[in-house]
Amino acid sequence: MAAKGEMLYAWTTDTAIAAKAECGGAVTALLKYALENKMVDAVLAIKKGQDVYDAVPTYITDPKELKDTAGSLHCGTILLSKVITKYLKGAKNKKIAITVKGCDLMGIYELAKRKEINLDNLLLIGVNCGGTVAPVKARKMIRDVFKVDPDTVHKEEIDKGQFIIEYEGGHKGIKIDELEDNGHGRRTNCRRCLYKVPRQADLACGNWGVIGEKAGKATFVEICSDKGADLINKAAKSVAIGTCPAEPKGIEMRGKVESAMLKLGEKWRKRDFTALKNNLWSIIGNETSRCIKCYSCIENCPVCSSAAVKANGKSSLMVDNGVLPPNPMFHMRRFAHISDSCINCGQCEELCAMDIPLALFSHAIRSEVDVAFEPKLGASAYKN
Numbered sequence: 001m002a003a004k005g006e007m008l009y010a011w012t013t014d015t016a017i018a019a020k021a022e023c024g025g026a027v028t029a030l031l032k033y034a035l036e037n038k039m040v041d042a043v044l045a046i047k048k049g050q051d052v053y054d055a056v057p058t059y060i061t062d063p064k065e066l067k068d069t070a071g072s073l074h075c076g077t078i079l080l081s082k083v084i085t086k087y088l089k090g091a092k093n094k095k096i097a098i099t100v101k102g103c104d105l106m107g108i109y110e111l112a113k114r115k116e117i118n119l120d121n122l123l124l125i126g127v128n129c130g131g132t133v134a135p136v137k138a139r140k141m142i143r144d145v146f147k148v149d150p151d152t153v154h155k156e157e158i159d160k161g162q163f164i165i166e167y168e169g170g171h172k173g174i175k176i177d178e179l180e181d182n183g184h185g186r187r188t189n190c191r192r193c194l195y196k197v198p199r200q201a202d203l204a205c206g207n208w209g210v211i212g213e214k215a216g217k218a219t220f221v222e223i224c225s226d227k228g229a230d231l232i233n234k235a236a237k238s239v240a241i242g243t244c245p246a247e248p249k250g251i252e253m254r255g256k257v258e259s260a261m262l263k264l265g266e267k268w269r270k271r272d273f274t275a276l277k278n279n280l281w282s283i284i285g286n287e288t289s290r291c292i293k294c295y296s297c298i299e300n301c302p303v304c305s306s307a308a309v310k311a312n313g314k315s316s317l318m319v320d321n322g323v324l325p326p327n328p329m330f331h332m333r334r335f336a337h338i339s340d341s342c343i344n345c346g347q348c349e350e351l352c353a354m355d356i357p358l359a360l361f362s363h364a365i366r367s368e369v370d371v372a373f374e375p376k377l378g379a380s381a382y383k384n
């Protein structure tokens with residue numbers, strides 16, 4: 001019997017799932033098992049829409065539909081936490097299994113702290129995440145740098161430090177470092193992210209550390225809770241998944257890759273935040289002068305409360321009706337409001353109609369707050 005803390009390789013025994021899955025298909029097989037066996041009432045996952053740049057959140061109650069959600073979409077920047085509050089009543093009256101990246105998970109925890117989500121009703125299947133590429137920027141990068149028509153791409157992946165595309169004419173990979181040094185690649189908030197293995201989920205699943213004959217055919221699973229162990233044991237017993245212990249060498253390799261990714265995240269924090277040093281408020285003032293008051297930054301932030309949305313929706317001391325741009329205090333108030341809980345999910349920046357680097361500002365301020373209150377957490381990001 002597998003238990004919390006154990007690490008194993010797992011794979012689906014369902015050929016339809018295996019054909020579409022990113023690696024071992026364990027994630028989709030576990031979601032299907034949980035739904036078929038009424039451990040949950042529904043599944044919330046991501047599936048491919050029009051093309052590889054179009055990640056669509058999908059609510060599933062028929063286990064047969066789960067195979068359509070298999071596979072990883074690296075241009076899938078959508079955050080699932082607010083989907084749960086906006087459309088699924090905070091999972092207050094239904095048990096839901098969800099596939100989550102680190103940022104989805106942090107958003108869920110923030111909303112649970114605010115009593116907007118019932119964590120007890122969630123079964124959280126985490127996927128490791130090295131970062132996502134914004135869909136519009138991915139198209140531009142593929143056209144300008146890969147010299148490939150983005151509409152001909154049918155698969156993309158991030159593997160061994162490369163962004164790789166498969167398209168009608170073949171496949172091409174370019175080093176992420178090279179892409180990012182030239183202003184392409186992952187979203188800037190993802191580069192600064194230090195949450196690569198989502199251990200607050202019930203299971204943390206990924207491809208790092210799968211070696212030997214199982215390489216490419218199994219999912220690496222770290223069991224993070226008793227709920228996760230229960231799901232693995234039941235699914236394995238009913239042969240919905242196959243499992244074997246993870247190779248010790250694979251566990252070691254996974255640890256090394258994770259450490260390297262965290263160091264890279266620290267490097268990006270230092271680079272991005274140092275550029276703001278001494279000038280933060282004037283840079284914020286200049287950039288936010290483009291604001292058109294669409295309130296997308298508030299709408300899509302998992303931390304901004306609906307009370308703040310309402311206050312800002314009417315004329316107030318900070319925001320006058322019919323006046324553009326809003327008084328800079330509007331943004332200052334928002335940054336202050338989320339300063340101790342910004343999760344660096346990047347939604348404010350990505351969905352900003354005026355391309356204001358809002359995530360950079362709120363993440364820098366959050367990190368500053370970390371340094372002040374929890375020196376061990378954030379100090380390294382600020383050393384010059």
Ligand SMILES: Cc1cc2nc3c(=O)[nH]c(=O)nc-3n(C[C@H](O)[C@H](O)[C@H](O)COP(=O)(O)OP(=O)(O)OC[C@H]3O[C@@H](n4cnc5c(N)ncnc54)[C@H](O)[C@@H]3O)c2cc1C
Binds near residue numbers: 023027071074129207
């Ligand atoms: C953006 C992204 C980056 C990743 N980076 C790494 C990495 O650096 N290292 C590593 O070890 N593993 C990474 N993974 C995890 C890996 O790609 C596989 O998802 C994991 O190994 C599970 O494989 P599987 O075959 O069991 O999954 P499958 O059975 O194929 O299931 C995949 C699940 O992921 C969900 N999904 C797909 N795209 C997204 C998305 N954008 N956001 C949220 N959920 C999504 C699907 O809905 C499905 O439930 C990443 C995954 C994603 C989505």
